[in-house]
Amino acid sequence: MNEKVDTKARILDAAEKLFGERGFESTSLRDITAEAQVNLAAVNYHFQSKDSLIDAVVARRIEPINRLRLGMLDAAGPNPTLEQILRAFLLPVLELKRDAVMPLLGRTLSDPHQFVEKVYKKHLLAISERIHRELAKALPGLPVAELRWRLYFAAGVMTYILSWSKVLPDISGGLCDPSDRQALIDRVIDFLAAGFRAPVNEPAFERVLLEKEG
Amino acid sequence: MNEKVDTKARILDAAEKLFGERGFESTSLRDITAEAQVNLAAVNYHFQSKDSLIDAVVARRIEPINRLRLGMLDAAGPNPTLEQILRAFLLPVLELKRDAVMPLLGRTLSDPHQFVEKVYKKHLLAISERIHRELAKALPGLPVAELRWRLYFAAGVMTYILSWSKVLPDISGGLCDPSDRQALIDRVIDFLAAGFRAPVNEPAFERVLLEKEG
């Protein structure tokens, strides 16, 4: 509890911005305190270490997204359609208001280093299982391995949009503008829904069955 | 020209491995020379700087992939099918033999920092334009902005597979095994081809037309 414009929040905001722009390793605590206009030692006072700061920055954004996702799934009733599930998965991420959040999440979901333990198992495993279960109900004919693969493909599309949202208009010659969030969400859902509904190819399907039998 | 097992190549191999495992920033030149069992100063002798080393490591893998892609497109004749185009795009990347290359390319294609200039415009712009042109021929009814978006979605799926290939069996409980390359390639192509062929949603389509008119 402090009179000044909360130092702790200023650090989180600055760290979020710079982590997203330059990556976690390339951003020093000095970069962050300079951006936030606070003293260097304030980081280690409010957070214990750079690693804990990264945890706090990531958790602050991922947890509300997951609550929104669960809320949308619950609101869709016991048997949501494929489109409803995909919307619950994507909309809370692709509708984010603050410009700094999408690059941050892009970095977070792209870095395989220790994020399997620190991000996936901590923040994404539960929601991933829930979405997998809903998808299995909505697509009863799809083999479970195929479903799992396609969910990863969908996560890949989402992550790529997050990572490149800032530069996409530039490298597409203005053709792709992610700022119209609703249009983008509709586009992605149409694309992914068609992919999820694609017929399962015979050779690949047979190979899965053979693998199961040994 | 040297008698010993080429120091320069040893550095490239070690750098490729460690860059892929830990990322470019997290890997020091000392890490690389220790892994390669060469002297620290050898890096600055054979390559001028860490940045140039990164360039060399990336270029060594991307350029042959692009040549393979162009060869497959040329071999498919003047009007390749959607599946042929996707196969030319994906197979040279997903069929890579050396384990270290996929994580390296995953890092390379995920890091937005300065890679728009150093990787995209240098190594990916030309092949991206060629694939875009072939896709436009194969899908004549699709608006150009929609096509561009869907090509980015496809790149996102490919990049995600590269980034997570090492941990995918672990976090999927063994359901997803990227080691069967041919099955994976078939899976991805089926998924993406269906996405590319998805009907264009009216609202999104109209919005694009309205934007063009101002």
Added chain:
DNA sequence: GTCTATAGGTTGATAGAC
């Protein structure tokens, strides 16, 4: 809670002997 000062370690790069 906020600051200065600094410890203690790592980094990329190079000079110069062999």
Added chain:
DNA sequence: GTCTATCAACCTATAGAC
């Protein structure tokens, strides 16, 4: 071409005054 030795710059983290 390969090595040792070293520099100057940077890093995270902390101790201690206010």
